[in-house]
Amino acid sequence: MNVLLKLTNVAVYVGDTCLLEPISLSLNQGQPLTILGQTGSGKSLLAQAIMGLLPADLRVSGEIEVFGEVMALEERQALWGREMVMLPQEPWHSLDPLMKGVDQVKEVYQFVREKDVQEALALANDDLRYVGLEGNGHKRPDELSGGMAQRLAITAATAGGAHVILADEPTKGLDVSRRDGIVQLLQARSNLGSLLTITHDVTVARQLGGVLLVIKKGRLVEQGEATQILDFPQDNYTRELIAAEPCAWSDMAPTIRNNSAEDILTADNLRLERGGRTLFDGLSFSIKRGEVVGIVGDSGCGKSSLGDALLDLLPISAGKLTRINKAAKPHQWLKLYQDPPSAFSASVSLGQLLDDLVTLHGIDKARIAPLMSRLSLPQGILTRNCLAVSGGELQRFAILRALLLDPVFLFADEPTSRLDPITAKEVTTLLVELASDAGCAVLLVSHDAALLQKTCHQVIAI
Structure with missing residues (x-):
């Protein structure tokens, strides 16, 4: 069995601080390898180290061997597209915002x-049809839903026929049928090479099979x-990950404290x-104060x-x-937002964004630290911008920012799609408690019917 990628004691540091402890692994031809773990555990750092995409303030140690040769950073970067490809965690980071998807x-x-x-166009249309984007190829990325943009990014990245595919959370934000289709697409595209997948989805890890690594902090x-x-x-951590899947949750829909609570919003025969x-x-429905309403489709x-x-x-x-x-x-x-990068400016730090919010709305700064602790957000992220934190950390920061504004109505569009099961359960619990405590x-919105069943008073199917 050919070894396409081999890591020997690869670690990632910022200064003298070790962010990812030494890891050794082999990616064999035809044998998928999956890395499972919580958001912020270091999974994406490993993929970035392999590809040579680490931020300038981070450094990597150890040996990275590709196709039988130990390669330096520049040598690995020369393989991008044709031999090695990485599917980024955020589709917006890899798509041209001004270009049609099919192009x-x-x-x-x-x-x-x-x-x-002509052949390139025909092959592109075939690929879009395979991932359920037929009829949407003429649209720009901003005209697509988050899940559709994710499918487009995966299709474009794998079209080059690279033998080593690194997929960073490739199925987040997708409904079950699309998730399964993406797994099958990645398996098919890696048929002559191999696939290294980073995920927090236990179901995806099970579908991919092969070798599994579980990483914690x-x-x-x-x-x-x-x-x-x-x-x-x-390991107890692996058991915790498996047990945190929504199908294993107990019912957490809060009791609406006042049975005669007034409607906050009504919709009558909506067409869009x-x-x-x-x-x-x-479409007709009403939503009361303190009510959790799910949307599925x-x-x-x-x-x-x-x-x-x-x-x-x-x-409307x-x-x-x-x-x-x-x-x-x-x-x-x-x-x-389903894709938090679209809601943040990369030109300033997250800490500066919070300071601006506090100043604009007269918020008590003492509220920030307890909420950050509740959302498992380290203080260190406040010195970084939105591009220098994981997708899961940025999503939790978006929830922090929303909670500080004391919302009366919160539209949570796939708020846990970037989170591992453990953190997703914690964040969903926080949103449910917000509905109960603050009215x-x-x-x-969720693609996970089990999550909505456990948390919502009513579910609207579209």
Whole structure:
């Protein structure tokens, strides 16, 4: 069995502080390798070290061997696209915001695989059809849902035919059918090479099979065959990850303290159209103070668009929408974005963003530290910008920022899609408690029917 990638005592440091303890592994041809662990555990640092994408203030030690040769940083970077490719955790970081989706895939076939224009276009359309984006190739990334953009990014990245594919959280934000389709696509694309996948999704790790590594806080705690580890975990942390899947949660929907609580929002026969297509029609419901309402449906069905319409960010096409709580200030009707980078400026630190929020709204700074602790956010991230933290950390920071504004209505668009099961349960519990304690209505979008069943008073299917 050919070894395509071999790591010997690879570690990552910032200054003298070890962020990722030494790890040794081999990625064999045709044998998938999966790294499972909590958000911020160091999984993405390992992938960045392999590819040569670590931030300038981090350094790597140990040996990285590719195709039988120990390679320096510049040598590995020369393999990008044709022999090695990394699927980034955030699709927006790898897509051209001004280019149609089909053209982004076509370019890879044209300039990496050296296909003529017509064949490249045909292959690109075939790929988009395979991942459920048929009819959406003419759209720019900002015109796609988060899940659709993720599928486009994966399709473009794998079109070059690289033998070593590193996939960083490739299925986050996807419904079950799309998640399974992406796993199958990655397996097919890595058929002649091999696949290293970083995930916090236990189901994905089980589907991929092969070799599994479990990492906690930068340290390898368990390694072996995926089936053996997931069926018979030896480490308490691995058991905790498995037990934190939503299907194992107890019912946590809060009791609405006042059974006669007033409606905060009503929708009557809503219809919404986008891009000449009707997303939904005849949708009616009401939401009370302190109520948790779930929205479920496949990627691209209009879940995010519905939430935006309720916040008056999108016009409705027909029907009547009434926001009843007139005492609330505009900034108390809030949205947690599915892709948090789209809600932050990279030009300043996260700490500066918090300082601006405190100054603008007269917030008591003493509230920040307890909330950061509750959301498992280290103080150190406040010195970094939004591009220098993990996707999960940024999502939790977005929740921190929202909570500081005392929302009366919070549209949470896939708020746990970037979080591992343990942190996802903690964050979901916090949102549910917010609804109960502060009388805040929470509109919760998720692809996970089990999560909604355990947390919501009502579920709207689109």
